Amino acid sequence: MTLNCIAIDDEQYALNQIGDLISFAPELSLIRGFENPFDALKYLHDEGSVDIIFCDIGMPFINGIEAGKLLKDYCNYLIYVTAHRNYGAEVSELNAYGYLLKPIRKITFMEKIENVIRSKSSELSASDSGNITFIKGNLKNKYFGAKFEDITVITAELNYVKIHTLTGFHITYMPLSRVEMNISDRTEFRRINRSTIISMNHFDRVDGYTVYLKDKSEYTIGRSERSSFFDYLKRNLFNP
Known part of the structure; x- marks a missing residue:
């Protein structure tokens, strides 16, 4: 370490x-x-x-x-x-x-x-030891619990981060870079542009530079993230 x-x-x-x-x-x-x-x-x-x-x-x-x-x-x-x-x-x-x-x-x-x-x-x-994370809310001593497997996408919105799950979303006030560091050991999360981290557990398809998730939401792959994202897909191809 x-x-x-x-x-x-x-x-x-x-x-x-x-x-x-x-x-x-x-x-x-x-x-x-x-x-x-x-x-x-x-x-x-x-x-x-x-x-x-x-x-x-x-x-x-x-x-x-x-x-x-x-x-x-x-x-x-x-x-x-x-x-x-x-x-x-x-x-x-x-x-x-x-x-x-x-x-x-x-x-x-x-x-x-x-x-x-x-x-x-x-x-x-x-x-x-588990698959649960805790999210700091916008009030003192307010926290939310979320299963990693339920998190679909994490987006930066102005001065806060929105963590989307299968049942809704939670807001926490910290930089996206801090969130990315906290989940760095979770291989299912991929940053695809300056303000978006997606969970590959909920990935549906990619068409050109647009990623579609299973909930029909779509996100653009940023220019600086394209190479690493497509390298990741190639490394995990079913039929290379």
Whole structure:
């Protein structure tokens, strides 16, 4: 299991330190470092979510707590790095995965990463043990249950995602890239354009660049997804 990470800190030496610490953890891979949250958010919007974001708190223009309200939608674990101890309440309110105090001790860093790995392993085990997922609703403590086999298509709609099932749909407020990351171990889901993920369990046919599902709905295959989609079909041909 490899967990992809980015780091955000306005001081280059701090980014270097995080990079050095990550190099000691074989389960982690540092994708990029950023000197401000704006560049990081643009990268995440364009390239998709990561597993862990290490983020400084005391930065100019926008601090890590304010940035975290946006960053948390692009990762599973938001870990703050700060020289101050008085941010516990704010970190907890954001459901961040705690914080590391500067200067970061190697043993403290490795203990935090061990906790992350245990948490991730538990999530994967829970995912493997059943065919049910839970969808966060638009109100606090509101969740919906759905069987993976009943999900037909997932579409991005403005600032929310609509998860269509055989019996209706549910709305959840997160980027489509985050949803895609959460179901990455489910081989039946295929992204076919910038705003659409379909379940091949409900695939009926494809004609040209249009996919038709069994419920008669239709979706266009995006230019950038065409090659991978048709390669997938060819790999699974009954009569190659």
